[in-house]
Amino acid sequence: MRLNVTVNGEARQADDVWEGESLLYVLRERLGLPGSKNACEQGECGSCTVYLDGTPVCSCLVAAGQAEGCEVRTVEGLAEGDQLDRVQQSFVDAGAVQCGFCTPGLVVAAHDLLKRVPNPSDPEIREALAGNLCRCTGYEKILDAVRLAATR
């Protein structure tokens, strides 16, 4: 099938999409946007988190066809040119990035949290990020990064 989808503000088309493909697969393998990650492909880790019509979703759980006509915003669409989004900059500054495989998903999840809750409490941050696994950091520096971003 042919898929029409707006990604990071740009109208995109993918041809020969097999019905079983996920939105994550189409983004990564057909649209040249591998920033969203594929750590589990079963909705458990959050590394594939993207905005779908403004709501964060696990793109591995979205069938490509479900995104037809939708707006998708991925981690690649958060920075303005060279200017990182405050969440991205805070992750770098706070040392919240080690291997970084969880980072794209966490950045999108934290970005969404701060849009909804400008000054989140620690329990609010923890709850918002509970769907995103990180194996490297023990989350301490990730919490620091979100706290830092909230002040910026």
Add this chain to the structure above:
Amino acid sequence: MTSPTRETTKGGVGDSPLRPDGTLKVRGEFAYSSDLWHEDMLWGATLRSPHPYARIRSVDIGEALKVPGVYAVLTHNDVPGTNLYGLEHPDQPVLAVDVVRYHGESIALVAADHPETARRAIKKIKVDYEVLTPITDAEAAVGPDAPALHNGGNVVRKVHIERGDQHATADVVVSGVYEVGMQDQAFLGPESGLAIPAEDGGVDLYVATQWLHVDQKQICFALDLPTDKVRLTLAGVGGAFGGREDLSIQVHACLLALHTGKPVKMVYNREESFYGHVHRHPAKLYYEHGADRDGTLRYVRCRIYLDGGAYASSTPAVVANAATLGIGPYNVDNVTVDCWGAYTNNPPCGAMRGFGAVQAGFAYESQMDKLAAALGIDPVDVRVRNAMSEGSVMPTGQVVDSAAPVEELLRLVKERPLPPATDGPLDLTAMPGGVSNTTHGEGVVRGVGYAVGIKNICFSEGFDDYSTARLRLQVINGEPAAVIHTAAAEVGQGLVTIQQQIVRTELGIDQVTVHPADTTVGNGGSTSASRQTYVTGGAVKAVCEAVREKLLKLAVARFGEPRSELSAPDVVAVLGDDVIEETVEWRHRPTTALDPDTGQGFAHVQYGFAAHRAVVDVDVDLGLVKVVELACAQDVGKAMNPQAVLGQIHGGSTQGLGLAVMEEIQVSGGKVRNPSFTDYLIPTVLDTPPMPVDVLELADPHAPYGLRGVGEPPTISSTPAVVAAIRAATGLALTRVPVRPEHLTDTQSPSA
């Protein structure tokens, strides 16, 4: 005593400059091995055994070959070289021949134009198995009656250590039998890589690994190609923790690429990842501690059985670690240790953060608590009474010849103020059971537990452990600029940052670029054993010294007089249009093998120590545990990058927490029952508590900058501290990790 360094360089040693790859990673633009793409590339897939032990009568690939879009279906017949690989002993077939020895063993490969096509073709391969009865118990496997799984029997390695009186007695004796379940590294970036066939008949492989050169060696052996025909470049690595030290897709992807003449990408999904790498050895440990009434240890005797699974991997070295570190960071004159690594039909086990020291650590720390309870002594006091220090003697006879601040680390975590009881407004996320709303505090009991651990740093037992660094220095845009090149794998820990820091400090220049790690430079050794900052850091320091020496010689010619220091403008003046390039191999001081009869020897380069205090809340009705706080104190010799040091301690502590209360690959009858993140749980941000850290910097005079490897020690003491806290809350014996809810309620008692 620290080697002399220039203290103040911005972004140098001791500072925490930003990671050079951080911006790419937060933008989603860092190229991980699973992100690679090539024009015209194919996708590879692997057929794996559904049986833990079976004879293969036949393999029929006919139907798979007929699937449209399939380019190749390969079996062991297509392996051109020796169909074996392995880190220490090549005993694992690249593709199984007539027997499979574990659930998930590779049998055949497919390359196709879509990953789903490849997976469907895999399902069309027909294998006729004669299912055999698996051997699944490590202790039984090394016993006299077990049938041999490999020529030479089921003992991968046995280490015996004896020191002092082998028949010592004591006033108070405590004994226990402990079990450690099979933990998974669960790095987030799946095994993956891209193999590109080259015109010279060789292959270029881009892969996530921990050790490029040992991969290269094994690939050459299997493909029957010389080293210069197999070129590896490190692709972005999404975590490792030991799980990438053995081969996964490496030989398979190269085989498919060479066979089809096309680039081949392989990416495991999460289920296949659980089959595709080795795990932490499950263990059964029998301990007996004898002590005086004041708590002074008289003797320790133990027997440790480590389940190596179907193939050797790094089991021999894990056995040595568990044995030599088997009694923990304590002074004991009379020690007997027997440690076996066994072949079984369980999944192969090898390297995981802590590497043998974790299993022993759970047992000896549980014993120290048991001893404290038997004597009515405070658990920290009994540890302090026996704590080793600089000058102490290991069971191997090795004198610990740098700081061993075991007592101080314990005091640091003990003296920290305790977190307040949860009494304020109800925050469900702080309760056992969390937002499942299983309790509002009723039935919840708090406990506090302590543990301390010891880990060897770098490779041991006489291994020629070195790294290679190449540095190129020239003037670019009027500034001196360095390119540092090693084959050492950045896996997330921040080695790339450390390399830049060392060059800045040693040469006093700002612009330092880290060249991608590849096999065009010499061996960097493994990113394991907490060794890269030590060994590759040592190599980078050494190559800087070589470059500086050259610069100083040139400076004599340029300035007509010798100088001891050169500023950046001096370097520019000296260099002009010249380029200086130096390559240096650097080794740490040598170690020796263990005596085969007594286990005595100077086996380890360096020891690292960490202590934890865990505070837990346990819902005793439901058996749910919430770790409230996990404080750590660790000696790092020199905090090369304080922010990265904390990152290692937090991450390591959390993996230890995972082993304590949730992480286990469930294997029954040799079959893996939970190969997914739905069923194999790793700590989320809600499971992970605040982790305050005290860092000591007691320089090791033998190490570059006095540093001590950081990555592993926190993974060792974290697990027993959490379990000690649960014991304190519940009064239960808890002899097995992970502790499961049924161990805490009456529904099922712990196994021992």
